[in-house]
Amino acid sequence: MNAPLPIKTVRSVCPHDCPSACALDVDILADGSVGRVRGAKDDPYTAGVICEKVARYAERIHHPERLLYPQRRVGPKGSGQWQRISWDEALDEIARRFLAIEQEHGPEAIWPYFYAGTMGHVHRDGIERLRAARGYSHQYETICTGLSWPGYIAGTGLLGGVNAEQMAEADCVVIWGTNAVHTQVNVMTHAMRARRQRGAKIVVIDVYRTATMEQADLALMLRPGTDGALAVAVMHVLLRDGLADRAYMAQFTDFSPEFEAHLATRTPQWAAEITGISVGEIEAFAHLVGTTPRSFFRLGYGFSRQRNGSTNMHAALCIPAMTGAWQHRGGGVLHSNSGTWRLDKSRLTGVHLQKGAPRMLDMCEIGPILTGDAKALQGGGPVHAMIVQNTNPASVAPDQARVREGFLRDDLFLVVHEQFMTETAELADIVLPATMFLEHNDYYTRGGHTRILYGPAVVDAPGEARSNHDVINAIALRLGSDDPTFRTRDRDVVAETFARSGLPPLESVEQSGFVDRERPDAEARFAGGFAWPGRRFRFAPDWQDVSDRYGYRWTCDPALMPRFADHWDICEKPDAVHPFKLATSPARGFLNSTFNQTPGSLRREGGPTLFMHPDDAARCALADGEAVTVGNGRGSVELTLRVREGLPTGVLVAEGLHRNKAHRGGRGVNMLTSAEPAPPFGGAPFHDAAVWVRPSEG
Numbered sequence: 001m002n003a004p005l006p007i008k009t010v011r012s013v014c015p016h017d018c019p020s021a022c023a024l025d026v027d028i029l030a031d032g033s034v035g036r037v038r039g040a041k042d043d044p045y046t047a048g049v050i051c052e053k054v055a056r057y058a059e060r061i062h063h064p065e066r067l068l069y070p071q072r073r074v075g076p077k078g079s080g081q082w083q084r085i086s087w088d089e090a091l092d093e094i095a096r097r098f099l100a101i102e103q104e105h106g107p108e109a110i111w112p113y114f115y116a117g118t119m120g121h122v123h124r125d126g127i128e129r130l131r132a133a134r135g136y137s138h139q140y141e142t143i144c145t146g147l148s149w150p151g152y153i154a155g156t157g158l159l160g161g162v163n164a165e166q167m168a169e170a171d172c173v174v175i176w177g178t179n180a181v182h183t184q185v186n187v188m189t190h191a192m193r194a195r196r197q198r199g200a201k202i203v204v205i206d207v208y209r210t211a212t213m214e215q216a217d218l219a220l221m222l223r224p225g226t227d228g229a230l231a232v233a234v235m236h237v238l239l240r241d242g243l244a245d246r247a248y249m250a251q252f253t254d255f256s257p258e259f260e261a262h263l264a265t266r267t268p269q270w271a272a273e274i275t276g277i278s279v280g281e282i283e284a285f286a287h288l289v290g291t292t293p294r295s296f297f298r299l300g301y302g303f304s305r306q307r308n309g310s311t312n313m314h315a316a317l318c319i320p321a322m323t324g325a326w327q328h329r330g331g332g333v334l335h336s337n338s339g340t341w342r343l344d345k346s347r348l349t350g351v352h353l354q355k356g357a358p359r360m361l362d363m364c365e366i367g368p369i370l371t372g373d374a375k376a377l378q379g380g381g382p383v384h385a386m387i388v389q390n391t392n393p394a395s396v397a398p399d400q401a402r403v404r405e406g407f408l409r410d411d412l413f414l415v416v417h418e419q420f421m422t423e424t425a426e427l428a429d430i431v432l433p434a435t436m437f438l439e440h441n442d443y444y445t446r447g448g449h450t451r452i453l454y455g456p457a458v459v460d461a462p463g464e465a466r467s468n469h470d471v472i473n474a475i476a477l478r479l480g481s482d483d484p485t486f487r488t489r490d491r492d493v494v495a496e497t498f499a500r501s502g503l504p505p506l507e508s509v510e511q512s513g514f515v516d517r518e519r520p521d522a523e524a525r526f527a528g529g530f531a532w533p534g535r536r537f538r539f540a541p542d543w544q545d546v547s548d549r550y551g552y553r554w555t556c557d558p559a560l561m562p563r564f565a566d567h568w569d570i571c572e573k574p575d576a577v578h579p580f581k582l583a584t585s586p587a588r589g590f591l592n593s594t595f596n597q598t599p600g601s602l603r604r605e606g607g608p609t610l611f612m613h614p615d616d617a618a619r620c621a622l623a624d625g626e627a628v629t630v631g632n633g634r635g636s637v638e639l640t641l642r643v644r645e646g647l648p649t650g651v652l653v654a655e656g657l658h659r660n661k662a663h664r665g666g667r668g669v670n671m672l673t674s675a676e677p678a679p680p681f682g683g684a685p686f687h688d689a690a691v692w693v694r695p696s697e698g
């Protein structure tokens with residue numbers, strides 16, 4: 001049978017939490033449904049390429065399990081017994097319960113909680129308006145970037161870097177701690193262009209042989225949490241072999257004799273012991289970047305999800321400051337451009353409504369918070385109500401046992417606004433159905449490139465699904481907050497935000513689909529100096545400055561921080577009981593827990609598996625295909641063992657957040673991860689867990 005012909009093709013934007021924010025061409029079919037989704041060819045960054053999971057979006061938007069109407073729990077929490085109710089009943093009940101809790105326990109007992117289900121600013125950040133208007137507890141946003149961003153800023157002073165499209169003009173592309181084939185396919189588009197057109201060398205640094213590493217000319221497979229050691233040893237070789245750009249360092253950095261003396265002790269032999277990479281490979285890497293002016297460093301997020309992740313990010317960032325790669329077109333660094341948007345979102349987030357200074361609770365500590373941990377609650381009272389939008393903490397948050405225990409509390413009123421009956425929605429008192437990106441209006445940014453894109457509503461929402469914006473407004477009005485911002489439509493908020501930010505009018509942005517916020521190339525390369533006083537890059541970071549400038553909160557004694565870029569030996573250590581280190585790396589077919597219910601993604605990923613080196617399997621007498629249980633002091637999870645080459649002994653990898661119920665026993669990999677805030681400013685070390693493995697019972 002031929003696929004039905006589209007009646008039109010519309011321009012949109014991928015809303016998901018991936019650094020790319022691809023421009024999309026979406027086919028709309030005669031019955032009003034969504035057909036094929038393609039990457040826009042005329043967008044220079046997307047360049048016609050998108051990932052497979054979004055190309056199959058029709059499977060997600062028209063999924064038979066989409067939530068269609070509000071529901072109220074009737075059985076015990078988590079029993080799966082629901083009663084359909086009207087929107088009026090749902091909103092009335094939410095308002096009644098929230099007001100009662102405000103009265104009895106104070107507004108800080110309510111904690112609106114969100115993350116990045118949609119990256120559209122109106123439908124993601126609008127929840128802040130409700131929070132501000134009611135004085136509810138704030139959310140300290142740590143789950144994704146809490147470790148990486150401060151590490152980057154510690155060096156440069158600003159979260160910005162070179163335009164990603166310039167990767168195509170590089171002679172060497174270093175893909176560090178990101179599995180771009182899975183997580184950001186467009187990096188591969190531009191890196192492969194450089195290889196084709198210029199013979200560029202591709203370096204990939206990861207803890208196992210990923211699909212990205214398969215493409216590498218130089219593949220560096222190191223032990224988890226040792227990137228700082230690799231980086232300082234590379235700098236040792238650069239100095240030793242006369243490959244450092246001393247003139248650049250003298251003008252643009254705080255390079256000092258003390259730092260040079262420090263690096264003199266960080267030999268490749270020393271780093272080989274720590275990283276498991278050979279001296280020859282360390283030297284080859286140093287020589288490659290030391291002799292290739294146009295070396296582009298794509299520093300990912302994955303290698304920061306270690307307890308020492310912030311210092312590792314900073315250490316890796318120091319290499320191009322020593323080679324001077326920043327000076328050359330096609331060279332330099334990109335981690336994220338998220339510090340460069342220059343948007344005024346104050347009306348969208350309700351800055352004018354904020355009264356007082358409520359406590360700010362760490363989103364990664366949701367488990368400890370909901371189970372009454374006094375430190376996590378900052379000495380305040382318990383949380384008695386939550387509204388959750390755009391996130392699935394019962395799957396994605398660390399320390400899953402405590403997250404679940406907390407959500408099951410009878411004295412917690414939980415509202416979840418979702419597209420699917422996720423693990424979090426299953427534990428709610430009220431579940432509300434949400435629209436998807438093609439059903440509402442929003443604008444989008446992402447750190448991987450320089451454009452702000454607009455995505456309009458182009459199809460009808462199914463059933464009674466409502467947008468995040470409409471639900472936040474409706475709740476606020478019912479609570480008695482009568483600010484005009486609660487009577488706006490999503491499109492008006494986009495238009496107003498553009499106007500306040502000095503962008504062209506929405507009508508014109510709508511025509512082109514985007515506005516470019518690219519900064520002049522010289523500025524992106526810090527050619528006039530870095531963004532710290534004195535305009536110098538910092539090999540010796542001042543973390544207090546990072547905290548002061550960006551509002552980060554200390555989670556360790558500042559005196560503990562290493563003085564210079566270094567290997568900071570604070571990761572969870574394997575021991576006799578927990579002999580393995582586990583990384584929970586991303587799956588290609590899922591995006592965190594999103595897409596783990598669509599047929600195409602499930603076909604690709606199969607069930608939850610655990611990669612183990614053949615020598616380890618032999619030593620543990622475990623066989624390929626066997627059901628295994630992986631555990632530590634926080635909990636345990638069941639997966640199927642896959643014995644394979646391409647990872648260090650002692651290291652295990654479990655790709656992807658499969659549905660909890662896809663695991664025998666119904667618990668996911670975040671049973672094993674820690675919610676203890678990592679230093680210096682919090683964030684979850686998702687790839688840093690010491691574990692044991694045994695055959696599953698029964």
Ligand SMILES: Nc1nc2c(c(=O)[nH]1)N[C@H]1C(S)=C(S)[C@@H](COP(=O)(O)OP(=O)(O)OC[C@H]3O[C@@H](n4cnc5c(=O)[nH]c(N)nc54)[C@H](O)[C@@H]3O)O[C@H]1N2
Pocket residue numbers: 017018019144176177178179180182183184205206207208210223224225226227300301302303304305306583585586587588589590591592687
């Ligand atoms: N298909 C798919 N795409 C995604 C996502 C997804 O889950 N699936 N997630 C999205 C989100 S929210 C984000 S933030 C981005 C994140 O995208 P990335 O920047 O790619 O970060 P991670 O996905 O955390 O992990 C990337 C790699 O880091 C490796 N790694 C773990 N520990 C270390 C270490 O100590 N050193 C080094 N060098 N490498 C290490 C992991 O094995 C993994 O291969 O991707 C987005 N895109």
Ligand SMILES: Nc1nc2c(c(=O)[nH]1)N[C@H]1C(S)=C(S)[C@@H](COP(=O)(O)OP(=O)(O)OC[C@H]3O[C@@H](n4cnc5c(=O)[nH]c(N)nc54)[C@H](O)[C@@H]3O)O[C@H]1N2
Pocket residue numbers: 017115116117118123143144388389390391392393396397417418419420422434435436437468584585586591592593594657669670673686
């Ligand atoms: N073990 C382990 N855990 C991890 C990671 C890891 O690498 N390993 N990665 C971490 C990272 S980087 C991140 S960013 C977090 C991400 O965690 P989340 O932000 O929770 O990401 P998702 O799992 O994609 O869940 C997003 C949810 O939002 C819903 N949603 C999408 N759009 C909308 C909308 O418009 N309205 C509403 N109301 N809902 C919507 C989706 O259906 C989905 O259930 O997970 C973290 N968890």
Ligand code: SF4
Pocket residue numbers: 014015016018019020021022050051052054183184185186591
């Ligand atoms: S690569 Fe990333 S931004 Fe592009 S379509 Fe896929 S998930 Fe969306």
Ligand SMILES: [Mo]
Pocket residue numbers: 017143144145
């Ligand atoms: Mo993320």
